[in-house]
Amino acid sequence: MKRGTSRDIRTANRYEVLRQIIAESPTSRQELAAATGLSLATVATLVGELLDLGMIIEVGFEDSAGGRPRGLVAVNASGGALIGVDIAETYVHVELFDLALNVLARAEEDMRPGESRPEQVVGHVAAAVGSVVAQAGVEGARVLGVGVSVPGQVDRDTGVAEYAPNWDWHDVPLLDLLTEHIAYPLHLDNPLRACAVAELWFGAARGRGDAVVVNLGTGVGAGLVLGGGLHRGVSNSAGEWGHTTLVLDGRLCHCGNHGCVETYVGAPGIMLNLRELSPGSALLHPEDQTATVDALARGVAAGDPVAVKVVRDTARYLGAGIADLVNLLNPEVVVLSSWVAATLGEPLLAEVREAMARHALRRPLTATEIVLSPIPTDPVCLGAATFALEGALRPVGPQRKKAQPVRRTTTPARSRTAPPS
Numbered sequence: 001m002k003r004g005t006s007r008d009i010r011t012a013n014r015y016e017v018l019r020q021i022i023a024e025s026p027t028s029r030q031e032l033a034a035a036t037g038l039s040l041a042t043v044a045t046l047v048g049e050l051l052d053l054g055m056i057i058e059v060g061f062e063d064s065a066g067g068r069p070r071g072l073v074a075v076n077a078s079g080g081a082l083i084g085v086d087i088a089e090t091y092v093h094v095e096l097f098d099l100a101l102n103v104l105a106r107a108e109e110d111m112r113p114g115e116s117r118p119e120q121v122v123g124h125v126a127a128a129v130g131s132v133v134a135q136a137g138v139e140g141a142r143v144l145g146v147g148v149s150v151p152g153q154v155d156r157d158t159g160v161a162e163y164a165p166n167w168d169w170h171d172v173p174l175l176d177l178l179t180e181h182i183a184y185p186l187h188l189d190n191p192l193r194a195c196a197v198a199e200l201w202f203g204a205a206r207g208r209g210d211a212v213v214v215n216l217g218t219g220v221g222a223g224l225v226l227g228g229g230l231h232r233g234v235s236n237s238a239g240e241w242g243h244t245t246l247v248l249d250g251r252l253c254h255c256g257n258h259g260c261v262e263t264y265v266g267a268p269g270i271m272l273n274l275r276e277l278s279p280g281s282a283l284l285h286p287e288d289q290t291a292t293v294d295a296l297a298r299g300v301a302a303g304d305p306v307a308v309k310v311v312r313d314t315a316r317y318l319g320a321g322i323a324d325l326v327n328l329l330n331p332e333v334v335v336l337s338s339w340v341a342a343t344l345g346e347p348l349l350a351e352v353r354e355a356m357a358r359h360a361l362r363r364p365l366t367a368t369e370i371v372l373s374p375i376p377t378d379p380v381c382l383g384a385a386t387f388a389l390e391g392a393l394r395p396v397g398p399q400r401k402k403a404q405p406v407r408r409t410t411t412p413a414r415s416r417t418a419p420p421s
């Protein structure tokens with residue numbers, strides 16, 4: 001594990017002060033000191049640096065009770081642009097934000113089944129990034145960076161997608177491949193982290209110390225906010241709850257194990273729940289997860305008993321899995337995020353609440369609220385953009401480490417990327 005240098009701490013403090021200014025503009029140095037726990041002198045220095053960078057501006061004064069008027073600062077929305085990229089199994093979403101993290105442009109590319117070779121994915125990302133920059137009409141020089149979220153385990157330092165079970169990717173040097181098409185600074189992480197940060201800054205985890213952001217898409221995982229900050233684990237791999245065992249000797253998972261949570265509540269798992277219940281159902285769109293989940297949502301709304309049963313069955317698995325997280329982590333809030341949660345919405349949430357109540361211990365359960373993500377845009381793009389912002393605040397120094405050449409072998413090159421046996 002890397003030890004924090006004084007430069008890392010300075011960058012982290014700068015980021016924390018800017019995060020507070022973005023969340024609470026306009027604000028004073030005194031309020032920033034109170035919110036961050038930093039000294040007023042440190043805050044004043046950091047605010048000066050952010051003013052020099054053009055990321056924030058002075059916006060006047062407020063009266064303080066009896067004392068000298070306090071100078072107010074606010075984020076300089078036009079002081080730069082950030083791009084967030086959400087690479088999922090079935091689509092690529094890209095959004096371009098101003099510095100206040102308002103969306104200025106978005107682009108979407110669909111990925112058909114089987115279209116998951118790295119060069120195909122890179123092509124979609126490059127096209128969509130070009131599209132948002134053109135739509136927003138921003139000069140390239142104003143783009144401070146691009147945050148890229150890709151499913152699975154990633155090495156943030158080298159920009160390598162180490163292991164994406166749904167695509168069978170092993171050690172793909174994704175950022176090096178993207179660098180051939182995209183000239184802006186690139187920063188890699190995964191959707192669990194991106195969703196968690198989005199909720200922490202703008203969503204249901206705002207102001208909460210401990211939160212779990214359950215990401216329900218093709219893949220499944222849990223972004224963890226512990227003690228007010230993002231929890232990454234020692235190798236940036238925390239939150240792989242989708243690959244914890246829910247059913248002993250259960251369904252085969254892409255990771256090589258059996259009975260993983262993901263195989264029951266991820267979109268392909270939900271399709272299997274439907275197929276097992278009603279093999280010939282008109283709700284089932286073979287090979288099309290999005291169409292099937294959409295059909296289930298419409299079916300529930302129309303009172304279709306098969307759709308209602310599938311959502312209930314899915315919620316039973318999900319509720320049992322989330323109860324484990326509640327017993328283990330005792331969070332203030334559990335947020336259901338990503339496209340499956342957004343599509344199935346309140347009916348899924350109501351069933352999950354009931355199932356959780358059957359499995360979680362009463363005391364932690366009563367302390368936990370469970371909600372749908374309130375973020376109206378793609379939370380993964382938003383979170384990915386914050387990674388670009390964090391990267392832009394790093395002092396100029398060594399660039400991203402060059403990814404090691406990929407050994408094209410049939411077995412994973414490094415043991416830590418191998419599927420669990």
Ligand SMILES: [Zn+2]
Binds near residue numbers: 243
């Ligand atoms: Zn698995």
